[in-house]
Amino acid sequence: MFKEETRNSLRNLIESLKRYNRYDLRNENNKSILKDVYVDPLPDNGVLKSALNDNTCFFTGRRGTGKSTVFLMAQEMIRESTNKLAIYVDVKSVYGQTELSKIELKKYSDALGDEAIDSLKSYLIHKSFISQFLSETIKEISDYLKLGIRERWFTDRTQRVNEAVKGLNDWYKQVLSSDSYRDIPLFMESKIAEKGLTKQQDEKSNSVEISGDGSFSLNKFASKLGFGVKSKGTKSRLEESSHELQKEFKDILTLYFDIKSLLGSIANLLKNAGFERTYIFLDDFSEVEEEAAKMIVDVLVAPLNNWSNDFYKLKIAAYPERIYYGEIDKQKIDEIPLDFYDMYASKKLTDLEHKAIDFTRRILEQRTQVYLDGDFSQFVEASLWPIFYEELFKATMNNPRRMGYILLYCYNSQIVHGHKITTTALREATIKHYNTKDEAIFRDNIKIQQAFGERLMVQSQKELLQAIINKSKELSKDLPENGSQLFKRLEKIYTSHFFVLRDFEFLLGTLEHNFLISKYHELKDRDGREITIYSLNYGLCQKEGILFGRPEKTEEGKYFTERAFNYLPTIQSFLRKFIIVKCSNCNETHPTEQLPALKLYDMMCPKCRTGKCELSLGYQSLVEEIERLYGDIQLPEIEFEILKVINDGNGGFWYSSLIAAEIDRSYQFVTTHAERLIKLELLDKSKKMIDNQERTVYFLTKKAKIRYFDED
Incomplete structure (x- = not known):
């Protein structure tokens, strides 16, 4: 039914959605088509303009909402100017190059003390960031020259740009050089080994002297790195070695941590070359662990942002529930949400839905113009087409990447066999996506290396989700007989949506982050309390036989705020069973209902007022069993x-x-x-x-x- 050329073009369209991140979109002539396919979630390119303004901006959204695509588009726009630079830094990669094994951490902690480990990590983050920043800046300017932009410059500008590239290369070599910016782990390896030799000598004599001129071959190696060892001979050499190691380490960190001075020098080079602004795009900020993200903000992002300088402009991509601001003044930055509710929030639920569905339609129509002849309706059954974009919105919650995966499943089950996409095929595709992608967080959890607490949290979320599913299935059977008059009049009972008091939103953050539920609306319930409405994953609902949505003729918002859909008691029942709130100081336990109030006071114990309340989960035995059975095969x-x-x-x-x-x-x-x-x-x-x-x-x-x- 479909020609091979048409099928291939559709497959390319789907792949472009499925890889809705930093995927380099190019046509058969290797020319970028990003501008042709880009669709801004807001009118007048509102999101893109925020990426191009001079304010620090946090772009927030779950995985696949298009944060990286916005960055790519902004970079492409900036490259059209001759006096601005756009530098992309992958924070996940920056941190990945600094990770130390547990064995290394113990070794360095023994040599320097626990308090030095954070300093070591900070050093490694700085070095990794500067290395990547310099590398990307050199590449960006070199690309300017290759693209023929120099033809628009006067001869002296070209010369100054070439001088800047040379200067940046010199800086880059210095950062990587063990002479200028010391390789701390290498330094510590040599010193720890040296300390071991000192200990052996101490056991023979308390007066053995190790000089910095190479009495041992290891010392010769250390001296080449610029690290000398001296001895007064009056103390134990082991004690003296430890003291000197700590002092030298502290001195090196103090010298290296002047990142402001280094970036200032780089800015002067670039200004001299005619560049007036440099936009730094920090992507994948929330992909690292929570403690690592906090450290990156504290030692890198906050100092950069708070450094009053008009030359560098920061743009940061983050997950909404994983933002840490540290010393950043939230009043002086912009936050641009990309998840559909936060972006299109409106008092009228129908307005919100119309805007979200329209974005889904615009994305697919724009890509259809670029990749295909004709419109997308040629691939969809006539009975489904009038509601196709609405169904696709329900299935994806406006997430382009999820759109790509679900259309790929439809392509494999229908298009390649010469059939159009039907309602049944679309719904089966959402079930497959749920089984293979969404539910995998629980299935794969046992095979991934995680901290004990993280594994406990994942297991608890699995049980919480099951409690919510059970409640929805129970209501679909119970409401026709025991519900209000509204339910008794209905032919079908929809139980895909529920609400909780807004103060308890934080309990559902992990489920929402993983698309198992999605924030749908904010309203007031029948008692005037502020509530948040959530929807269950569309594929999950298809799999479990839960009707998704609401009856057509019900008053807007009224259906979802029926008291039957208040799931807070269900969640609280789960919390009482599996979660204990306990003070780390006085061991007093507190009811889980007090969690919102405790969070307001940074979890301070209301009894002793000195300790902090901590959550412990009731799955220790299960997690211990997972570690016993799967510990040997778990991978990063x-x-x-x-x-x-x-x-x-x-x-x-x-x-x-x-x-x-x-x-x-x-x-x-x-x-x-x-x-x-x-x-x-x-x-x-x-x-x-x-x-x-x-x-x-x-x-x-x-x-x-x-x-x-x-x-x-």
Whole structure:
């Protein structure tokens, strides 16, 4: 029914949505088509304009809402000027290069003391950021020159730009050089080993002297790095070595942490080359662990933002429930939400829905113009077409990436077989997406290395979701007989939406972050209390037989605020069973109902007023069993993601940049971890010609298939 050329074009359209991140959209002539396909969620390119203004902006939204796409588009617009630079920094990659193993942390802690570990991490973050910032700046200016922008410059400007590139390269070499910016882990390895030698000498004599001129070969190596050791011979050499190590470490950190001075010097180079502004786009900020995100803000983002300088402008992408501002003044920054409720919030629910559905329509129509001849209706059954965009909105909650995945499932089940997309096919696609992507957070949890508390939290969220599902299914049976008159008049009972008091929103943050539920509206209930309405995942509802939405003829907002849909008692019952609120100081326990009030006072115990209340979850035995059964096979999350992408790829040829586009990482990052998986005998690799280019492709070993994907 569909020509091969048409099917291929549709597949390209779907892939462009599925990789709605930093995926480089290009046509067959290798020309960027980002401008052609970009659709702003707000009229008059409101979101894009925020990325181009001079204010610090936080762009918030769940995974796949288009934060990275906005950054890409802003970079492309900035490149059209001749006096501005746009520098992209992958925060996840910055932090990934600074991670230390538990063994390393213990070793350094023993040598320097626990208080020095945070300083060490801060140092590594600074060094990683500066390295990436300089590398990206050099690349950006070099691209300017390659693109022929120099033709629009006077000869002296071109010369000054070339001088800036040379200066930046000099800075970059210095940052990587062990002479100018010391390689602290290398320094510490040498010193710790040296300390061990000192201990051996101490056991023989208290007067052994180790000089900095190389009495031992290790000292020669250390001296090349600029680290000398001196001895007075009056104290134990071991004590003296430890003291000197701590002092030297502190001195190096003090020298290195002058990031303001370094960025000021870089700014002067760029200004001299004719650049008036540099926009720094910090992406994937919330992808790192909570403590790491706080450290990045404290040691990097806040100082950069608070440094009163008109040259650097910060744009930051973050998840809405994982924002930490630290010393940043929230009154002086902009926050641009990209999730549909926060973006289109309106007193009238129908207005909100119309705006969200319209965005879904505009995204697909714009891409159809670029990729296809004719409109998208050629792929949809006539009976579904009038409500197709509304159904797609329900299925995706306005998330472009989810749109791409669900359309891909429809493509594989219908289009390739010559059939159009039907209502049944669309709903089955949402079930498949729920099973393979959304519900996977619980299934994959046992195979990923996590802190004990994190695993407890995931397990508790699984139980909480099940409690909510059970309540919705119970209501669908109970309301026709025991509900209010409204329900008794209805032919169908919709139980996909529920509400909680707004003060208890924070309890549902993890479920919402993972698209298992979505914030849908804010209203007041029948008792005048402020409430938040949530919807269950559309695919989950199709799987569990829960009718999604509300009856057509019910008064707007009235249906969702029926008292039967107040799920707070269900959630509180779950909390009382599985969560204990206990003071770390006086051990007093408090009712879970007091959590909102405790949060207002930073969890301070109302009894002793000195300790902080902490949550403990009732799944310790289950999590301990998971650790016992699966501890030996658990992988870092990034490495499990790589295996999962290849496994889900149905035998395709997966190379680093293709995997990177799927999991929002750089191809270099993927390559590094893929090599580790090869050493673990979980991946193999080979060379393949793909699109006239030789690439290294990866495939799962039998060991990986059996161990992680239950294949015989």
